[in-house]
Amino acid sequence: MPKTFKVQQCLNSNFVTSLKFKWYTTGSISQILSSNSPETCLAYLTNLEKRGDPQMDSRLLTKLIDCYAQVFSCLPLAKHSQNESYARMLVRFAELKAVQDPDDAQDRFILARSSCKCFAFVHIAHAQFELSQGNASKCALILQKAFGANAKPTELVETALQNLKLGKTHLLPLEDRKNIAGQSCLRAEQPEFTVLLLEYRYVPYDLHTSYTDNKIICVFQGSVAAFSNDSITIKGRQFFILKMIGRGGSSKVYQVLDHRKQLFAVKYVNLEEADSQTIESYKNEIEHLNHLQQYSDQIIKLYDYEITNSYIYMLMECGNLDLNTWLRNHKGVNPLERKFYWKNMLEAVHTIHKHGIVHSDLKPANFVIVNASLKLIDFGIANRIQPDVTSIVKDSQVGTLNYMPPEAIKDTSSKAGKPSSKISPKGDVWSLGCILYCMTYGKTPFQSITNQIAKLHAITDPSHQIDFPDIPEKDLLDVLKRCLVRNPKERISIAELLAHPYLQLQPHTVPEPVQPVNNELQRILNDLAALQSPNSIARAASVSTTFSSSVNIQGVIKKYSECTCRHKG
Structure with a gap:
């Protein structure tokens, strides 16, 4: 992007404000926290989020959540609960948590509402979350309570309630949703001449009458530069x-x-x-x-x-959509699809293990559907294991908590107090088991535990029993139980999973059409049933050839004879 600032613009006092703002949005998190300012922290965090989409980038999501946690540890809730920027951070933190763990997000929204009752956007954000989870009645209740809390502006709550009654999926129009996301402080602090960026399919080239396709227009104090993006x-x-x-x-x-x-x-x-x-x-x-x-x-x-x-x-290769999105769009998973996708996942992970690679961050978003088949993507944090060792030690915790194996949790008792985690191919088995559990029960094994510390303890605690509700597919239940074994040495391997009976497709046998039986044959069968006599069976055998064109009477007699002999024995 070309810089067209003039010297007098740089000397302009407004530009000094821009430089100060730039420092706040590009400095380290420790520098930001030293300001003790919710406004500065919100500006930094919002600018950090502009680097990508947290819903698609797990690394960015983890970094954002960590930064928000650091902010809240330094800025006490009791002191800043009435600050609008602080309330916006509480809301955005809850929204980011919803990507990772909806149950934990629920608690975060409740905390934000109970602490920052005076802000309408806090109540509406929680109501929007509940609506996205399919809880329309709870959404309405939250909005009604916002009136009782005298949340301002009242008009915003009224709009949200009206849109809910109309059956709309979004409680607020787009421009108001942007304000809830906490963007207003950034727009207010940017000097007018710095940059105006338009990113639409069709945008004015000269901002008057001309148009161009596939362009990004950057305006610097009236000067225009167009870049082809096609x-x-x-x-x-x-x-x-x-x-x-x-x-x-x-x-x-x-x-x-x-x-x-x-x-x-x-x-x-x-x-x-x-x-x-x-x-x-x-x-x-x-x-x-x-x-x-x-x-x-x-x-x-x-x-x-x-x-x-x-x-x-x-x-x-271009895929259709990732497994995480596919699961969100499917309330129930077809057993045959589940089995097919499970085999795809096992084959992919078996391949990387054979080449000494541990993925360390397996989750539904790391698999993409390509022509009805699952394929493994994203090896950003994967690591090679040398041929003469069975595991490696990483100096930081990796992976997504709901799919993270117990052995990958930080070991705070490491040497010199430096946290580390031990990972091996069996760690990927646990993660795959969590994915299969989600495809079976609609949630991950520890998803119902909302407190993160409690969840960490539950994952590593051998006495915490994982719930395995009964299902018709007993082979599937056995796979789940053998994958989710806390001791990696006792956990099933990928090779064993590929050979497990669960993956053996049972052929669907079509029953042979019943042939009409004539009266004479029916009489003989009735006699057999009545007498249960070996002599009767022999007599029936002597005349069976007469009816061989209609049914396999020899086979019937043989099976009946075997059953009779076993019964007499």
Whole structure:
């Protein structure tokens, strides 16, 4: 983006405000906390979230949640509960928690409402969350209580209640929802001349009458610069952008089309905005994908890539949607689909384990559906295990809590007090078991525990019994119980899971049509039933050839004879 500021603009007092604001939004979290200002903290956190989409980028989500937790530990609730910026942080923290654990988010929303009753947006945010969970009656109750708490502005609550009665999925119009998300403080602090960024499909080129397709218009104090956003070139090969299908951190994923009209996905990583650890994770992902794709169809295909000092392009197979989204859209999972997807997951993880790689962060979002088959993606934090060892020790906790194995929880008794976690291929088995549990019961094993500390204790505590409600598929129940064993040495392996009876498809036998039986045959069968005599059976055998064209009487007599002999014995 070109910089067109003039000297007099830089000397303008408003620009000094901009520089100060820039420092607050790009400094470290410790610098932000030293300000003891909810406004400064909110500005920093909102700017941090602009780097990507927390719903699609687990690393960004984890970082945001950690930063919010640090803010709340330094800024006491009792002192700042009546501060609007603080209330907005409480709301946004609850919304981010909802991505990770809806049950925990419930508690966060309740805390925000009980502590910041005077702000209408706090009540509406909680009501919106309940509506998204399908609890319309609870949503209405929260809005009614907002009137009782005299939350301001009242008009905002009235609008939300009216939209609920109309059956709308969003309680507020878009412009009001942005305010709830806590963006207003940023807009107020930005100087007018700094930048105006328009990102629409069709936008005015000169801000008057002319239009252009697929442009991003940047306005700096009246000067305009247009950038084409309709194609990407990778190693001389051009791809036309159809749409952006994902973003996270410093990366964006586009659905593209080549000149042969073939669909691909292109992951674009802006290295100028990424730290060294993030850059290393992307290079790690390329290395793993490049190596593994030749060994399994359940690993997402990496067709090509290009790395420079400024960016990374990864040309990949284009999937339909990730397993996490698929599960959210399906209230119940078809048993055959579950079994099919389970086998896909096992085959993918079996491949990486055979090549000495532990994923460490398996969850539904790490699997994407491609042509009705599940494929493994995202190797950013995966690690290689050397041939002569069985596990590795990481100096930080990794993974997503609801899918994290007990052995990966931080060991605070490590040497020199430095937290570490031990991971092995059996850790991936636990995570897969949690995914299968979710596909079976609609939630993860520890999802109902809302307190994070209590959840950590439950995962690691052998005395805490995991609930396994009874299901018709006993083989599936056995798989779940053997995956979710806390001792990794006793936990089932991927190879054993692939050979487990649960994956053996039982052929559906179609009963043979019953042939009409003539009167003479019916009489003989009746005699057999009445007499239960071996002599009767012999007589029936002597005439069975007469009826061989209608039924297999020999087989019937043989089975009946066997049953009679067993009965007499």
